[in-house]
Structure formats: structure tokens, C-alpha cells
Amino acid sequence: MIISINNLHKKFGSVIAANIDSYLIGHGDMVGLVGNNGAGKTTLFRLILDLLKADEGNVTVSTNDGSLNDADVTSTEEWKRHTGAFIDESFLIDYLTPDEYFAFLGRMFGMKKEAVNERLEHFRPFFNGEILGEKKLIRDYSMGNKQKIGIVSAMLHSPELLILDEPFNFLDPSSQAIIKHLLAAYNRETGATVLISSHNLDHTVEVCPRIALLEHGVILRDIANVEGSAKTELDTYFDAPVQAAEATEVPQPETLEGPEILEKPENPE
Amino acid sequence: MVKCFHRDENKTKSNAESVTPSYTPMNNRFATLLKDIRQQRKLSAKRHPMYKNNKFGKYFMFLFALIWVGYLVLFGFLLPAIFREEVPGMEPYNVLNGGMWYIFIIDFLMRFMGQKLPASEVKPYAVLPVRKRDVLDCHLLLNGIDAYNFIWIFLLLPFGCMTLWKFFGLGGLLGFVLGYLILIIANGYWHSICRTLMNEHILWVLLPIAVYGGIIALMVTTKWPNTIGMEWGEGFIKWEPLAFLAALAVLALLFWLCRVMQLRIVDKEIARTKSTKLKHVRDYKFLDRFGEIGEYLRLEIKLLTRNKVPKVQFRTGLILMIMFSVFLAFTEVYDDNFMRYFIAIYNFSVLGVMVLSQCMMFEGNYLDGLMSRKESILSLLKAKYYLQCAICVVPLLVMIAPVVKGKLSVLDMFAAFFITIGFVFFIMFQLAVYNKSTMNLNEKVMGRNSTSNWFQTMLIMGGFFLPVILIMALNAIFPDGRVSVWITLVIGIAFTLAHPLWLRNVYKRFMKRRYVNMAGFRASRP
Numbered sequence: 001m002i003i004s005i006n007n008l009h010k011k012f013g014s015v016i017a018a019n020i021d022s023y024l025i026g027h028g029d030m031v032g033l034v035g036n037n038g039a040g041k042t043t044l045f046r047l048i049l050d051l052l053k054a055d056e057g058n059v060t061v062s063t064n065d066g067s068l069n070d071a072d073v074t075s076t077e078e079w080k081r082h083t084g085a086f087i088d089e090s091f092l093i094d095y096l097t098p099d100e101y102f103a104f105l106g107r108m109f110g111m112k113k114e115a116v117n118e119r120l121e122h123f124r125p126f127f128n129g130e131i132l133g134e135k136k137l138i139r140d141y142s143m144g145n146k147q148k149i150g151i152v153s154a155m156l157h158s159p160e161l162l163i164l165d166e167p168f169n170f171l172d173p174s175s176q177a178i179i180k181h182l183l184a185a186y187n188r189e190t191g192a193t194v195l196i197s198s199h200n201l202d203h204t205v206e207v208c209p210r211i212a213l214l215e216h217g218v219i220l221r222d223i224a225n226v227e228g229s230a231k232t233e234l235d236t237y238f239d240a241p242v243q244a245a246e247a248t249e250v251p252q253p254e255t256l257e258g259p260e261i262l263e264k265p266e267n268p269e
Numbered sequence: 270m271v272k273c274f275h276r277d278e279n280k281t282k283s284n285a286e287s288v289t290p291s292y293t294p295m296n297n298r299f300a301t302l303l304k305d306i307r308q309q310r311k312l313s314a315k316r317h318p319m320y321k322n323n324k325f326g327k328y329f330m331f332l333f334a335l336i337w338v339g340y341l342v343l344f345g346f347l348l349p350a351i352f353r354e355e356v357p358g359m360e361p362y363n364v365l366n367g368g369m370w371y372i373f374i375i376d377f378l379m380r381f382m383g384q385k386l387p388a389s390e391v392k393p394y395a396v397l398p399v400r401k402r403d404v405l406d407c408h409l410l411l412n413g414i415d416a417y418n419f420i421w422i423f424l425l426l427p428f429g430c431m432t433l434w435k436f437f438g439l440g441g442l443l444g445f446v447l448g449y450l451i452l453i454i455a456n457g458y459w460h461s462i463c464r465t466l467m468n469e470h471i472l473w474v475l476l477p478i479a480v481y482g483g484i485i486a487l488m489v490t491t492k493w494p495n496t497i498g499m500e501w502g503e504g505f506i507k508w509e510p511l512a513f514l515a516a517l518a519v520l521a522l523l524f525w526l527c528r529v530m531q532l533r534i535v536d537k538e539i540a541r542t543k544s545t546k547l548k549h550v551r552d553y554k555f556l557d558r559f560g561e562i563g564e565y566l567r568l569e570i571k572l573l574t575r576n577k578v579p580k581v582q583f584r585t586g587l588i589l590m591i592m593f594s595v596f597l598a599f600t601e602v603y604d605d606n607f608m609r610y611f612i613a614i615y616n617f618s619v620l621g622v623m624v625l626s627q628c629m630m631f632e633g634n635y636l637d638g639l640m641s642r643k644e645s646i647l648s649l650l651k652a653k654y655y656l657q658c659a660i661c662v663v664p665l666l667v668m669i670a671p672v673v674k675g676k677l678s679v680l681d682m683f684a685a686f687f688i689t690i691g692f693v694f695f696i697m698f699q700l701a702v703y704n705k706s707t708m709n710l711n712e713k714v715m716g717r718n719s720t721s722n723w724f725q726t727m728l729i730m731g732g733f734f735l736p737v738i739l740i741m742a743l744n745a746i747f748p749d750g751r752v753s754v755w756i757t758l759v760i761g762i763a764f765t766l767a768h769p770l771w772l773r774n775v776y777k778r779f780m781k782r783r784y785v786n787m788a789g790f791r792a793s794r795p
Contacts, residue, residue: 051637053784077643090794091638093568095575095710097550107564108642135547137575 001064001082001161001193002026003048007057010043010217017043018054019217025195027064030187032208032225033197034234040217041197042087045163048195049085050074064160064191081109084159086150086167094139098131098149101138102156109157116156123152126178143170151179155186162186162194168203180207201238205231213237299403306407310390338423345427361432362445366502367495369449370484373456376421377477380460387412387527388465388534395539405531409524412461413454421453422446433506441506448505451516458523465530471584565645565652572631573656576710579624579631586620590667597677598670606744611737612671613681616664617689618732621657625697626729628653629779633707633790640787647776650701654768658690684754685736687761693732695764695771700728702778705789 003025010018017040025031033041046052048059050073060070061079068078085091093101106116120132130145138149147170154162167183168176184207187194198204204211211230213221221237223230352361387408394404429442437444459477466473488494504512553570556563573579593612597603603612632639632649639645665686671677703724736757743753764771779786 049641051640051787080641080643083641085641087637090635090791091641093635093638095571096568097547100550100552100571104564104568108561108645135550137547 001079002062003161003193003195004060004062004070005044005048005057006060008044008047008054008059009056010040010047010052010054016040016217018047020044020057020219023212023219023222025193028187028191028193029210030184030194030208031196032204032211033195033214034199034201034204034211035197035214036238038216039214041214042165043217044214045085045087045165045195045197048073049083049087049163051087061161079161082160083163084154084157084161085163086154087163087165089146089150091150091153092138092146095137097135097137098141099133101149101153105153105156111157119156119158120152123155123182126152126175126182128175144172144175147171148175155182158190158192160192162192164194164196166198167196168198168200176203183207201231201234205234299407302399302403303407303410306404307411310411334420338420341420341423342427345424346431348428349431360436362429362502362506363499365428365432367499368488369452369498369502370481370488370494372421372424372449373452374481376453376456377460377463377481380417380457381464386461386464386468386531388531388538391531391535392538395535401535402528402532405528405535409458409461409528409531412457413524415457418450418454418457421449425449437506440508444505444508445502448502448512448516451513451520455516455520455523458520458527461527462523462530465527465534561645561648562651562655565648566656568649569652569656572710573624576631578708578710582623583620586623587663590616590619590664594667594670598674604676606750607737607741609676610681610685610740611733613668613677613685614689614693614736615733616668617661617685618693620660620663621689621694622697622729622732625653625657625694626700626725627708628698628701628704629786629790630704630706630708631710633705634710634794636787636790640783646779647773650698650772650776650779651769654694654698654772657694661686661690678754680751680754680758684740684758684761687765688736688757689761691761691764691766691768692736695768696728696732696735698772698775700725701775702782705786706793707790707795709795 005020005023005025007022008018008020010016015038033044035041043052047054050059053074059073061073062069062071063079063082068076068082071079073079093104096104102116102120103113106113106119111119124132126148131141131149138146141149147167151164151167154164162183164183167179171179180203183194183196186192196204196208205225205228209225211221211223211225211234212219213223213234221233223233348365349361352359352364356364387405390408391401391404395401425446426442429445433441433445463473463477466476484494501512501515505516553567556567559566573583593603593616597609597612603609629636639649665682668677668682668685672679672682739760740753740757743756744750747753
């Protein structure tokens with residue numbers, strides 16, 4: 001799917017959450033959105049998914065099969081059939097069990113039960129035996145497992161456009177490694193357009209061949225990431241405030257040195 | 270080295286003093302904590318999302334309190350005359366004292382509207398350097414001095430002025446009010462105990478029913494509670510130490526019981542490792558044949574059966590429905606035309622109105638997910654409608670008793686059925702367009718967490734009363750009562766048959782307002 005962001009502006013009070021003149025994401029692109037808190041990553045995703053109204057501008061999409069061509073996401077719902085997204089817990093129906101939830105989503109996207117089960121088999125290692133077949137409501141799962149359920153729910157129907165907000169959050173190291181592999185393989189094998197946001201630069205650089213650096217709603221840099229080449233540029237950008245702070249830091253008095261404080265004398269007198 | 274240690278120790282101490290909250294000096298600790306928690310409770314009430322998103326809510330609650338106070342004052346002035354007329358051989362204050370238990374029952378029921386359980390307030394302080402029991406004590410004390418407890422003064426004071434003053438003067442009046450206040454505060458702790466137990470298991474609802482029911486039964490059979498009430502109330506009026514000691518003992522006992530119970534609940538809540546596995550997972554396979562709507566029907570059934578709030582609403586509605594049917598069938602209390610029709614429509618509508626007045630508010634919890642799928646909202650609305658229509662079979666069964674007893678005709682019953690699923694539901698579904706606050710699926714139903722707003726209240730009133738007003742107006746025009754019922758039936762059937770049209774209209778209007786609604790749902794999500 002091709003996503004075209006055109007003169008997109010969104011403000012919350014005086015805070016600018018999106019201010020993008022033009023940005024194009026092509027068929028099969030895998031884009032990582034990075035930025036500090038409040039940069040506008042989630043807002044951009046919500047605008048793309050028509051969950052938020054833009055003050056100005058629009059987002060248009062074109063599907064691979066040509067059924068949609070530069071269609072404004074606010075004027076049609078057809079693109080939803082080709083899209084999978086997980087932003088936060090508000091995407092989960094938490095009084096269902098994971099199996100029920102996946103079955104529900106499968107049927108919504110016209111999948112047969114067998115197809116849903118077959119697809120879920122693909123994610124079995126990611127679930128680590130804790131999700132499928134459990135008679136447990138989603139609301140009773142840990143944050144990490146809810147995150148897994150959310151990610152898989154977005155990928156279940158093999159969408160042309162996959163949007164995941166902070167997919168590595170709450171996941172244990174093994175699951176993070178698995179999801180990195182799953183996302184890269186999904187993009188490579190299906191040619192789907194994948195958008196993810198993350199605060200974890202290492203993961204983003206590892207997975208995404210294209211990285212957008214977002215700050216105050218503006219895409220500051222659109223970085224081509226060939227075999228981790230974006231890492232240095234991103235490190236330099238995000239380390240700059242730390243280095244500036246260190247440069248202006250007041251030296252601590254000598255008496256505050258740790259070891260001396262911790263050592264208690266036998267007789268304080 | 271030694272020198273350095275001392276210097277640093279002092280430094281560390283002074284740093285600690287500057288950052289530690291002022292709870293450290295023992296004598297001031299509790300008072301400071303009490304002050305802080307009182308402030309936080311005030312802010313919590315003031316900044317509740319219901320008021321933030323709905324300015325009307327604040328005024329509605331104020332108006333409700335004002336009406337309640339007005340009622341109490343009115344009864345305070347009216348009851349002496351009523352008691353003199355009904356019980357001529359007895360002073361009105363003796364009659365009230367004898368029936369004091371009714372005040373406690375009403376007070377107990379009213380507390381469901383707003384009293385918070387202290388245990389639920391303690392969790393945020395669990396990791397702070399404050400003792401849990403101190404936080405709990407603060408909340409229990411604040412519950413004891415809550416303004417609500419003193420609302421009964423508006424009944425007791427005018428009543429006392431009119432009945433006690435001439436015999437016992439100001440002293441008697443003050444003793445009477447003070448004694449009752451002690452018992453009402455104790456009743457508040459009793460309410461907290463029962464509510465805590467009910468939260469553990471719904472069957473604990475039988476405890477207050479047994480206690481108050483037992484008192485009423487004893488009043489009818491032996492008159493003991495009346496005698497105790499009269500003696501106790503007169504003891505208050507005459508400032509007899511024993512009467513106050515007994516009241517204070519009851520207060521202390523219930524406070525202690527409540528405290529012990531709440532402490533246990535707090536510990537249990539903090540260290541909760543509840544079993545979260547379901548015993549049975551029902552799939553409702555028969556719904557498969559209905560396609561996408563069947564899928565949403567399945568979702569609706571699970572919504573209503575797996576979450577505390579809709580479950581409590583359903584039970585409450587069912588109890589009210591059965592109660593009204595029994596009253597209508599076996600007593601003459603509601604024999605006039607207006608009440609007959611009102612009860613018929615109320616019984617059919619109550620379950621639907623309870624759920625549909627919160628249309629989309631439950632879904633607010635996961636609306637972003639629903640909105641990311643094509644036209645799912647229309648199917649959801651249809652499923653909601655069909656399920657509520659199916660649920661109307663329950664009142665159809667419950668209403669058999671009034672029909673058998675001749676209080677309602679079969680035609681009345683079917684008119685009420687169709688006007689409900691046609692017209693009343695048409696009105697209630699309009700709320701799907703305008704509701705924009707998320708309702709927690711497992712929080713309590715009533716009180717500050719309720720999300721009534723101006724529009725919702727008006728529509729609920731409209732849903733219940735418009736059909737009755739219509740029937741009454743038609744009755745006034747057509748002397749034969751059956752004509753009005755037939756017209757009502759036809760209107761009901763017409764609205765029922767037109768449901769695909771008005772549901773689509775609701776869907777389209779919802780989609781137009783989707784950004785505003787979604788922002789509201791997001792902002793009020795727990």
C-alpha cells in the first residue's frame with residue numbers, strides 16, 4: 001500500500017502534534033518512526049488510521065490491487081480491509097479470551113476458522129505457550145502478553161499495511177528478538193508496507209530500512225538505513241542534549257565521593 | 270575518614286528531612302495525613318472525568334441533592350401531622366423513634382449512590398512511607414464525617430422543632446438529632462461492611478436483606494424493634510447516658526468490624542493472585558448462521574455476561590421488573606390507568622434502557638479497534654438491537670402474572686412489547702450518536718462513576734414516559750380504551766419494522782461525529 005501524507009497539520013491546544021508538508025511511503029516500505037516523547041508518533045498513526053481528525057491536510061492511500069487510488073482515508077472505509085494496526089490496549093476487547101478475539105477478528109476479515117488457526121500456528125513460538133488454548137480473558141494477561149496479542153491481531157489477516165506503535169514495549173528480550181524477525185520476514189515475504197514506532201533505536205535500526213525522525217510533529221530527517229548506517233546519525237541526534245547537559249554540569253564537591261560515606265567506623269567517637 | 274563520615278551523615282540527615290513528607294513526627298503524622306487525604310478526596314470528586322466531560326453532570330448532582338434535601342425538609346414538616354392523624358394515641362416523636370429502622374434502611378440504600386469503599390482508596394498509598402492502617406483510618410474517619418451523613422438533619426431538625434421543642438426544649442432537640450446522627454454514621458460503616466462482602470460475592474446481598482427484613486418482620490409480629498426504637502430515641506431526647514453509650518458502642522463496634530474487614534481486603538487486593546481461568550468458554554455456535562451480525566451478537570452476549578457492571582444492571586433490572594409485576598398483580602397500589610401502562614412499559618423497557626442508555630460507552634473501552642474495521646459499527650448496532658429485542662421475552666414471561674390476575678390484557682402486553690422494541694429503543698439508540706464517555710466495564714454502577722448527562726436523562730425519561738403519555742392522551746380522545754392500545758401497537762410495529770432505516774441513520778450520524786466521540790472516549794478511558 002502507498003501512503004501519501006499531504007500538508008498534514010494537527011494541534012492539541014498550543015501543542016503541535018503533526019506538521020508534515022509531504023511524505024510518501026511506498027509499496028513494501030518498512031519505516032521506523034523515532035522521536036522523543038510527545039514527538040507526535042502516535043498522533044501520526046491515529047491520523048493515518050482515521051482515528052483523529054486533522055486540522056488541515058489529509059492522508060491518502062493506494063492499494064496494490066488498484067481498488068483504491070489516492071483515496072482519502074476519511075472519505076472511505078475500504079482501506080480498512082487492507083490494514084492491520086495495534087496502537088494500544090484500546091484495540092483489544094479484553095473480556096474475550098485470546099482465541100475468541102482472534103476468531104472474532106478472523107471472521108471480521110472474512111477468514112475461515114481453519115485459516116485463522118493456520119495463521120496462528122505461525123506465531124506459536126512468539127506466544128511461548130502462554131496465550132493460545134488458555135481459558136483466560138485478555139484483561140487478565142500481563143502487559144507483555146497483551147502486547148503479543150495486539151501485535152498478532154494486527155498481523156492476523158496478512159494486511160497490506162501494518163501499523164504498530166511501540167511493538168517492543170513490555171516484551172521480554174526473547175520475544176523482542178522474535179518479533180524483530182517476524183516483522184522483517186513479513187515485510188520481505190508479503191511486500192506489505194510496515195510502519196512501526198519505537199524508542200528503542202537499536203531495534204528500529206536493526207529492522208527498518210527507512211527511518212523517519214520525528215520531533216514536535218515534524219519529520220526532521222528521512223534516513224535511508226543500509227545495514228545499520230542510520231545508527232550513528234540517530235545516536236548523534238539523541239545524544240546531543242546529554243552532551244550539552246554534561247558540558248554545563250557543575251562539578252560535585254569532593255566530599256560526596258561514595259566509598260568514604262559507606263564506610264562506617266567501629267567507634268564513631 | 271571518621272570526620273568525613275560524621276559530616277556526611279549530618280548532610281544525609283538534613284537532606285532527608287528536606288525531602289521526607291511531614292509524616293515523620295509521630296504526633297503530627299496522622300493529622301497531616303488526614304488533611305492530605307481529605308484534600309485528595311475533594312480533588313478526586315472535583316476532577317472526576319464525568320464532570321470534566323459533562324458540565325451538566327455537576328449541576329445534575331447538585332440538583333439531585335437539592336431535591337433530596339427539599340424532600341427531607343418537607344417530610345420533616347409533614348410527618349408530625351401525618352403521625353398525629355394516623356396514630357392518635359402517641360406523640361409523633363415516639364412514632365418516628367419506633368420506626369427509626371426505616372430511616373436506616375433508606376439511608377443504607379441511598380449510600381449505594383455515592384459512598385466509596387475505603388479499601389479501594391488505599392492501594393495508591395501502598396508503596397508510600399505511610400502505614401496502610403493509618404490511610405485506612407483516615408478514609409474511615411472521613412467517611413464518618415462525610416457531609417452525606419448530616420443530610421438527615423434536614424428531616425430531623427424540622428421534625429424535632431415541631432414535636433420535641435414544646436416538651437423538651439433545645440436540649441431535647443439536640444439530643445434527638447445527635448443520637449440519630451451517631452446511629453446514621455454507624456449505619457454508614459454497616460453499609461461499607463455489606464458492600465465489601467457483596468464485592469466478594471453477590472450472595473452477601475442477603476445479609477442486609479436478612480437483617481433489615483428480620484427487623485421489619487419483628488416489627489410486624491412482635492413490635493420489639495418499635496419498642497427498642499422508642500426507648501432508645503427517648504433516651505437521646507432525655508440525654509440518658511445509657512442511650513448514647515449504646516449508640517457509641519454500636520458505632521465503635523461497626524467501625525472496628527469495618528476496619529478489620531477493610532484491612533484484610535487491602536492486603537488481599539495488594540497481594541492478589543486470583544485465579545483468572547474461566548470454567549467454561551461458551552461459543553454460541555448457533556450464532557454462526559447470522560454472519561457478521563451473529564459475530565457481534567456473540568460479542569454483546571459476552572459483554573453482558575462477563576463484566577460486572579452490565580451483570581449488576583441486568584440483575585437490578587430483573588429485580589425491579591419482578592417487583593413491579595408482583596405489586597401490579599397482587600396489590601391494588603398501582604391500579605389506576607397511568608400506573609398500569611407505566612409499569613407495563615417500564616417492565617419491558619427497563620433492561621433495554623439500562624444497557625442502551627450507555628450505548629457505545631462500554632465499547633468506548635475498545636472503540637479504536639472497532640473503528641479500524643469497515644462498517645463494524647453498523648453490525649454492532651444491529652446486534653445490540655436484536656439482542657435487546659430477544660431480552661424482551663423475559664418481561665413477556667414476567668408479565669404473565671398481571672395478565673392472569675386481569676390487571677393487564679394480552680393486547681396491553683403486546684402493545685407494550687412493540688412500543689418498547691420499536692419506539693423506546695429508537696429513542697435510546699439516539700444515544701449511540703451522543704454518548705462520548707467511556708464506562709468502565711467492571712466498576713460500580715452507581716454514584717460518581719455513573720455518567721448520566723442531560724441528554725441521556727431526557728431521553729430515558731422520554732423513553733419511559735412518552736408512550737404512557739401517548740396512551741393517556743389517546744384514552745382521553747377515544748372513550749374505548751382498546752383504541753388507544755391498538756394505535757400504540759401499530760406505532761410500535763411501524764417503528765419495529767423501520768429499524769433497519771433508523772439504525773443506519775444512527776450509524777451515519779455516529780460516523781459524522783466519530784472524531785468528537787472518539788476523543789471523548791479516549792479522554793475518559795480508565
